[in-house]
Amino acid sequence: MSENLLEVTGLQKHFPITKGLFKRQVGAVRAVDGIDLNVVAGETLGVVGESGCGKSTAGRLFTRILEPTGGKIVFEGEDITHKSVTQMRPLRRDVQMIFQDPYSSLNPRHTIGTIISAPLQIQKIPTPQGLKKAVQELLELVGLNPEHYNRYPHEFSGGQRQRIGIARALALRPKLIIADEPVSALDVSIQAQVVNLLEDLQSEFDLTYVFIAHDLSVVRHISDRVAVMYLGKVMEIAHRDDLYKNPRHPYTVALMSAVPVPDPVRRDSAQRGRVLLTGDVPSPINPPSGCRFRTRCWKAQDICATEEPPLVQRLDDPDSHLTACHFPVVDDEAVAGRAPAATPA
Amino acid sequence: MSSVTPRPFLEVKDLTVRFETDDGIVQAVTESNFSLEAGKTLGIVGESGSGKSVTSLALLGLHRTRSNAKVSGQIWLDDQELVTASDQDVRALRGGKMSMIFQDPLSAMHPYYTVGAQIVEAYRVHNPKVSKKAARERAIDMLARVGIPQPSRRFNDYAHQFSGGMRQRAMIAMALVNDPKLLIADEPTTALDVTVQAQILDLIRDLQQEFHSAVIMITHDLGVVAELADDVLVMYGGKIIERGAAVDLFQRPQHPYTWGLLGSMPRLDREVRDRLTPVKGSPPSLINLPSGCAFHPRCPYAGRNGDRSFTDTPVLTGGAHAVACHLPAEERAKIFKEEVAPNL
Amino acid sequence: MLAYLIRRLINAVLTLLVVSLVTFGIFFMVPKITGSDPALLYIGKTSDAASIEGIRVKMGLNDPVLVQYGKFLKGLVAGRDYVSGPEVTHCDAPCLGYSFKTEQEVTPLLMSVLPVTLSLALGAAILWLIIGVSTGVISALRRGSLLDRTVMSAALFGVSMPIYFTGLIASAIFVYQLGWLPQGQYVPFLESPSEWFTQLLLPWITLAFLFAATYARLTRANMLETLGEDYIRTARAKGLPERVVIGKHALRSGLTAIVTVFGLDLGALLGGAVLTEKVFNLRGLGYQALQAIQGNDLPVILGVTMIAAGFIVIANLVVDLVYGLIDPRVRLA
Known part of the structure; x- marks a missing residue:
């Protein structure tokens, strides 16, 4: 059960910035800048972070839609870092992707039958029951009316389109599904339906998910383990409950305290306990030296500018987990930091 | 000393908005009733197509440029009726006494004019006698007040040169330049990251205290509402289905749809639930609303009281905490306590 | 802005170089292929x-x-x-060689006919720009009205009619039937401005009709798109009067796309409006090109091509610069 389905080490993706007539490279957007993580078979790994942290690029690297600049990706023990499109084709059966925008990710000129059956035909998967029957089974599986296989995407609502996207991803019975913000474009009540559907499908088909999202609550709900990303790096990675109960990285603490609490009674305490980050996320073209979060961190000291903290577990802290920080937040301090009004004057 | 109770600062009576389209009549807002006092915040919650944004556009009279829009009912702002007022009068209020900030500040700002010029324009249209220099100073002052560093330099920048959070701050500066008494914020933080959202909500709260204005916060995010609102409206299918003080509404939600919304949300302040309890189905078409209670096709309790849900439209009743539902109050309380609350 | 300008200039020169290479290549290859x-x-x-x-x-x-x-x-x-x-x-520079047919230098030959094409293209351009853009804007503002539908039907008609058809019909009516306009030859502006004007009026109108139709449709579509933008809603929410919302906020972005198309159309037309010149018997660049093609006069063909390419490259350059002036996102990118 604890077998690694996907192992990523030192993964990098730099998008070159060119200038002038001869497209001279003057720099690079370091979208993903050296991340290490693994995905265990059967689990859901949540990846959270704000826009520009590299979480979507990371997802595209895992599926090898993008070619990594550096590092290594191993899927089921096989190095797929630099496999060509043709070499990747058999692997496409095992790794599928679900996208954020259910509007632009479905070809408007194709019926949903064509859309969902396309992976089956490309991979030449035999469908003993017939292609149409296979599509209808998939539609039923994701909670759509099987009679609708002849309809076009525009005839469906946003939530239904996301179900179509899920059916397409499921068609090949993959082992790993990378879901990139799969519910963020949907209304609240529809979000929950899709989250429940993903959970049901996971237990039915033994799926492994990498669930990429900016919404911390949804990620906590669906994930077994969670990785927090900032400026192309993993800041902290831990089991869901460890991370949310004992966040160790100051960025994680700030991120979690910023989430609005849907309870007006606790409004004042939530606001008092909030760690308000100042300023903006620095540019990934020229990230800060040392620790990338130091420019916005209230705990930063000189060493943070000179030395990049490795993603490690502190031995002196029983509740610790992999954290890339020189001065990780500890429990009582976290309380004090988040609720300064509670400290005696 | 008048014996008549004074009208609330903002009072909306039977507001109804219809759009005639080729496909049929869009029943965007139907007989909306609510009020808001100065210095208070009203949250309007709903999913897409619930009528929450159309309500705000109707308040500002922005439907007037659309020839297919029909608005009826009354909107009283500071003892002035707006639905029947002249275009000229409404325009004078827009951006002056009442102003608005929008969801996506990048597309809501003109790409070809500097941010400063757009704020100056907003100021001078309501203060035509003010010199350009004074208006410029006022704009820079506003940029500083919403927390934009180096405001006199940023004055000359274009919207695309600002970060998302700074852009929304600039948008707020523009909306507040004429000291509005009513500020309508339509999903002001939806396009922003959560840490930036916290900054912007903080800013809105501070500025509201400073200006003592009334705020209408339109959002799909119950968390944002709980953070800011004194009172909350929940809209569904163009109608208000629940209305009450924020504390009451979150602690004792009355309408099955509100239960569904709360059940759909994973929450960081609670233990992880095994399963979310969402509303089944999808929101209705505003052209072809279901008969009776518009929520009945998605309501697990529809039909418990005979066929009324399918034929009669429930009326919003109940005083301070009002709800539009056919279920008797005791039965609703029982369902909430036994079936719903344990799953939230 | 300076870097942007220099980049565009270098681009323009390179384009001209490539055009010259290709045309010269053809000039060199054609005799090889035809065996002449x-x-x-x-x-x-x-x-x-x-x-x-x-x-x-x-x-x-x-x-x-x-x-x-x-x-x-x-x-x-x-x-x-x-x-x-x-x-x-x-x-003399710019030397384009000698005509096979007349043994004249190509450059002076083409320069002598250039005023005809310039007069035709510029006059028509002014006309169609005014007519096309104004009807397009009005149509967009009165969307769905009788006026809108009439203008758009007329525009569809205009777009579908080939120039030799409208040109010949117009000549038949206004020159031969009614006798309102003179039939005949191009008269240089310096010789007699009034005759220059009356001689060119019909070609201008015919040519402008074709383009105005396209521009009206394009302007209408662009204006409608712009009027739906969030920043137009913001402008209204600020309390700006509708005339400022339309005249300032909407028009400036609604017309940006027109600039591109206008630059390219005008550039192309300056290289010779072959059909119009032929129909109205105007001996401009297009007419020269036609003659040269018929006579296999390669140096003249090469010359006209270079001039036409030059106009298009210059038009492109001007469009880019104007774009940079209008849209700060282009300038500051």
């Missing part, structure tokens, strides 16, 4: 071998292709000398 000898085309079939060889030497036809191209480029930039024994013929 350029020297023979210059001098006529009756000539003896010695004079043909003389021409070869004079025109540099014996040189390697690249040397020939180099000389051609030098001629464009600095002028060139054709040496035939003691006899030296100087061809």
